[in-house]
Amino acid sequence: MSLRTAQIRLVSSHPEVYEPCDDSFALVDALLADRINLVEHHPVLCMEVGCGSGYVITSLALMLGQEVPGVQYIATDINPYAVEVTRKTLEAHNVHADLINTDIASGLEKRLAGLVDVMVVNPPYVPTPEDEVGREGIASAWAGGENGRAVIDKILPSADKLLSKRGWLYLVTLTANDPSQICLQMMEKGYAARIVVQRSTEEENLHIIKFWRDFDIQMDAKDIVPNKAAPVGVMDTLLSQVHRLSFRRSASSNNN
């Protein structure tokens, strides 16, 4: 059987680079769960923002592999050690992505706009004091500022610019990031959303959310958001899911 994900023993490491962890595995599981759709989607350009160890972009390249020939991959990270580790991880699996040491997609937003068919992001989502955001080294892999949203809120507009008309975004979020608010914000930009994987660990409750452009959603959003009325359709289902999960989590933590 051909390998569908990166192998941990072949993932390179460095003290200043975030190692594959529950959130990375959850994101790769989400991509695997959606793999048939990804193959049928036939992306031309795929991109990862914040590639860290390279586990996710390598896995994506392996799972699309020969079935979708000619896909090209680009990955960025603000941490110079991370892009170097990603390079080694890709090489160990005999796949290629062009790597750029940059902040989110700085330098790419003009010319790469509207070209990315699949974007994967495991952002620094941990709530921290604001002054921890943007520090060098491994802190850049998790420090997310207030509600863990400081970097996510910079990535979303960038993703909106880069994604093609048929572009998909897979984003890791934590309950503390207020995923339902993220979904509403994306809905205003014309994206529908669905939770592909939900996973609770001892420490965190993760949602891997997939976003795609949906023109009906944008029309709805224009009607809904200014009036603060309840969302309808796809978003309704999604948001109720998120609310329920958030509720369950806060309920259980109250009990503890």
Place this chain on the structure above:
Amino acid sequence: MRLLTHNMLSSNIKGVANGFPLLIEVEKVIEKQVDFNPDFLKNIFPKIEWQALVQASRSMGYSELPEESPESSMLDSDDFLMKFHHVLLELHLEEGALVCPETGRKFPVNKGIPNMLLHEDEV
């Protein structure tokens, strides 16, 4: 870094109006074979800034691309597609620098990875 990515990359320094294309200073170019995929080439062709690609390929020591932006009918020519494929996907700038066309600021490229991180006064 391959020329596909070079063609998508601009100088990101604050206040720079025309940061594209970045000039290439070559220390080391390597070639790695990639499976030929005409569909990918036809898909990406309309998105490529031709002059930037020609200029970049010449900096990298390859001079067989036509100077003039090719008609889309050229995409039926295997000979043309092979050259386009080679330039776009098989040439890697392994060591060197990318230079902002407006300010002359150099972005180093080490082990094939461009460093586009800005200093505080450039953001």
